[in-house]
Amino acid sequence: MSWYLDNVYDLNNESPYTFYIPSSEVLNKLKVGDSVKLIFVTEKAKEDGYRAERMWVQITNIKGKKFMGKLDNKPRLLPLKIGNEISFGIENICDTQYEDPNSSEWDFYFDTLVTVSEDVLKKREFNFMLRDYPNSEGDSGWSILSGYEDDDELSNPENFQIVSVGAILNIDDSILEFIQEAPLCAYEKDDEGKFFKIDDYDWESYLNG
Structure with a gap:
């Protein structure tokens, strides 16, 4: 089963007030060993429409805006295993382990x-x-x-x-x-x-x- 990582900036452009993306302050803190959340999407949806899952990945290498990491979740759908190596970019990060200083603004939009x-x-x-x-x-x-x-x-x-x-x-x-x-x-x-x-x-x- 083929899959890809969603581009969170594209998703935010479509729904700028309901699709959260981490602020630059948070992204600039990232270092090896930190965990980030990515959106894994299958090329073909299941019968129930399910085709994506958000999973944590632990960063193992950083080069500019490109990252390597190890999957830290057990997938429900995707043919992946905990520990699988994942290559991703900053455009794929939908959440981090850090508290976002801009979270209060998003709380207003959501709550x-x-x-x-x-x-x-x-x-x-x-x-x-x-x-x-x-x-x-x-x-x-x-x-x-x-x-x-x-x-x-x-x-x-x-x-x-x-x-x-x-x-x-x-x-x-x-x-x-x-x-x-x-x-x-x-x-x-x-x-x-x-x-x-x-x-x-x-x-x-x-x-x-």
Whole structure:
């Protein structure tokens, strides 16, 4: 069974707010004997769709941005064994044994939760955002809509999901400018595709509806 190592920079480019990559501060610390995690991918997926596994490799040699190491995990799928020699580059490292000084930023992307309509996830587009007071741990209070939902969709809780704010930032990260604004607030996209604050939003009807 053939396999390859995923390029974490390509994966991060596709999902910049939900696919973590180690910071340069962490990567510059690496030395022989340290452990790093790589993503091993099979050329052909199994029947259940499984085709990748993340495994630790202990570094045995470093030349610039090229590394040699020994596999330190027992594979579930791949035809490899603990101790097998692995050649890899810095572009293949998805995690290290070190605490990342940038981890708090990633915690925000992963742990901050928003309510989003199924239509947003389907269209990969949103045009309206409203922030109410949070009602549970991790809840940001933000509700995010495509703007195309009809009344029936909006009244059915099954048409909504709870996702990380990072998943929404992957669609449009211009909202970082106001994502920390305190409740109550509402934003909508204009004809040029830029969000503006709705200063005259009818909060009385919303809160009493």
